[in-house]
Amino acid sequence: MALEVENISIKNWATSDRPREKLLESGIDTLSEAELIAILISSGNREESAVSLSKRILFDVENNLNVLGKQSVSDLMKYKGIGEAKAISIVAALELGKRRLSSDVINREQITGSASAAQIFKSKISDLPHEEFWIMLLNRANKIIEYKRLSIGGVAGTVSDIKVILKTAIDKLASGIIVSHNHPSGNVSPGDADNKLTTKLKEACSLVDVKLLDHIIIADDKYYSYADEGKL
Helix, strand or coil: CHHHHHCCCHHHCCHHHCHHHHHHHHCHHHCCHHHHHHHHHCCCCCCCCHHHHHHHHHHHCCCCHHHHCCCCHHHHCCCCCCCHHHHHHHHHHHHHHHHHHHHHHHCCCCCCCHHHHHHHHHHHHCCCCCCEEEEEEECCCCCEEEEEEEEECCCCCCCCCHHHHHHHHHHCCCCEEEEEEECCCCCCCCCHHHHHHHHHHHHHHHHCCCEEEEEEEEECCEEEECCCCCCC
């Protein structure tokens, strides 16, 4: 009997139970994550309502939005009732959420520690299936001048050219830099190559009067900070 109720079209639900109407009447914070996704996809399939389908999608990613954010359009299209347009809507909505995180930090006056820098880098590289190397350029007040990707690699690593890093900092007249890369494996601990790069980069930066403020490794929702660990 419960299954039959679950499959009833949203149009036949009580008004207070419909996601859109619930949002208008009670506020967006009263909606579950499944209901928010249901609003994006609008409809389900013959066997499932939009909410039921959304719950199944979330169940398959262990109800973890970070894992959902790693799904591609083709991954989502494997679900019956999720076509290309709906899949794109979900991917776009999650990307907007990531960009909002980085925008919130950029609007602050300055980077105050590893957490604020890591938040920006997480929004860029935490969900990637391959490694990327990024740099953040800061002025003397630790305000962001710019941040950008310097290289793209494979699953096991990416090339980090110290000459390119220094040139990027000098071209923008940066007083300090924070570099970051991701570990798609989910293991946030630095490897020997990471340690060697950090040591060489710190020495090279000191020669051109640019301070290496941190090297942050991102792995899913976790991060490792060389500065916090006292290794700079």
